[in-house]
Amino acid sequence: MDTSPFFNILFSLRQLSNRQLRSLSLHVQKRLEKDELNQAMETRTQRLDHCLFCNCPKIIRWGFSGDLQRYRCQKCGKTFNELTKTPFARLRAREKLLNYADCMVTGATLRAAAKTCEMALSTSFRWRHRLLTMPEVHKAxxxxxxxxxxxxxxxxxxxxxxxxxxxxxRHHGRANKGExxxxxxxxxxxxxxxxxxxxxxxxxxxxxxxxxxxxxxxxxxxxxxxxxxxxxxxxxxxxxxxxxxxxxxxxxxxxxxxxxxxxxxxxxxxxxxxxxxxxxxxxxxLSNYLAWWRFIAQHKAGKRQKWLDEALSF
Ligand SMILES: [Zn+2]
The missing domain is CATH 3.30.420.10 (Ribonuclease H-like superfamily/Ribonuclease H)
Known part of the structure; x- marks a missing residue:
């Protein structure tokens, strides 16, 4: 691997102002996050050897939609990508998912997660339940x-x-008189x-x-x-x-x-x-929350990658 561009960048860091450095750090962070999501998707792509609609193994590559490889089934003719039928399907701002996975790791409340990921409360609610789909199925x-x-x-x-x-x-969940x-x-x-x-x-x-x-x-x-x-x-x-x-x-x-x-x-x-x-x-x-806790307790390292893998595991 040619390492000279790396050292060039490292060397030129000295000439950057603090503001530029912060901006650069954001760029690097974004790039790393994208890699993480791609990695989770790649694992899924490797497993993708059949049609997601009719299970037929005869599928061919069929161009791209956005940055995702599309496939077409030769039997039923339907097209799909690796995110079809996952909780990630049709989600536009996919990079937000990584942040949201972080919120799942830390057990953030709906409101806190909505704030972190800059989304509406209703969206936060929907995403949380999407991410909890698989953990709920995976009880022992x-x-x-x-x-x-x-x-x-x-x-x-x-x-x-x-x-x-x-x-x-009930007012704020408190029992009514005599209840x-x-x-x-x-x-x-x-x-x-x-x-x-x-x-x-x-x-x-x-x-x-x-x-x-x-x-x-x-x-x-x-x-x-x-x-x-x-x-x-x-x-x-x-x-x-x-x-x-x-x-x-x-x-x-x-x-x-x-x-x-x-x-x-x-x-x-x-x-x-x-x-x-x-x-x-x-x-x-309630069962969603039980599943959420089970997942956190079982994956003590609490890596968000686990949440992504889990979400892509069907
Ligand atoms: Zn098919």
Missing amino acids: SQLGGIVEADETFFRESFKGKRRITSRKP KIPLIPVLVLLDRYEQEADFVLENNTIDEIHPCMHKRLTKGSVLCTDGSLVYLAIAKEEAVLHKRILSDNPARTIEDGTFHIQTLNNYVSRLKGWIRRFHGVGTAY
């Missing part, structure tokens, strides 16, 4: 080893709904490999909980729960070992501390701490 389908299970509860909220007909509206805000149960399953699956429940009954756990617990795993009788029946049905940690056990662990539900309690308490920033989460979107 298999859990193994020691699997902890428990329910946790979130206050019912109609946030995001325009019209509330079933009850009197008891219903709690929405959420089942959380977590193994010690940090695989997690969560389910927003309606009634918190065995009929609802069992299907969530059915076939998710791999053979030979050990189920750890509190004293709830629901899990007793499920463990029997699923033929897995069951360790019940009863509330009268002061250490809340059994057999040398191996079996407990502290990992799950810890996960849930971090989740609740994180979710507090949103000042109440609409029940209709």
Whole structure:
């Protein structure tokens, strides 16, 4: 590689004013960001070996649309590019997506994300849900080893709904006089490999909980729960070992501390701490937020690349 242009640039930096340097730094930043998005798209292009509409493998290159390679299916005749059918499709200001992915990493509120990315609040809302499409699907389908299970509860909220007909509206989410805000149960399953699956429940009954756990617990795993009788029946049905940690056990662990539900309690308490920033989460979107937290917890490095890859993974 010829390195002389690089050294020339480096040398000429000395002649630039501070203002010029800042402007240059912005240019470099933009260029790097574009590369990052291109990289995520390239990975997808390499996988693109069939028609996105009819799955036919006979596709040919068909010019460009904007800076994207287009393809045409020889069977159904439809054209598409690597962004077709992804959350990125038809999004104009694509470079904003990188900034938005950053907002997902930091768990920015809708308003903060809208401000950072210079977009309307409604756009911010749409993008957030687009980026959460895949994480929501990707809850653990298999859990193994020691699997902890428990329910946790979130206050019912109609946030995001325009019209509330079933009850009197609440002021800033606070309960009306004499009103008891219903709690929405959420089942959380977590193994010690940090695989997690969560389910927003309606009634918190065995009929609802069992299907969530059915076939998710791999053979030979050990189920750890509190004293709830629901899990007793499920463990029997699923033929897995069951360790019940009863509330009268002061250490809340059994057999040398191996079996407990502290990992799950810890996960849930971090989740609740994180979710507090949103000042109440609409029940209709609760599973989105659970998925969001799951993604952050599983990708501790929190790289935005992960969000881009995830968004392009279907
Ligand atoms: Zn086709």
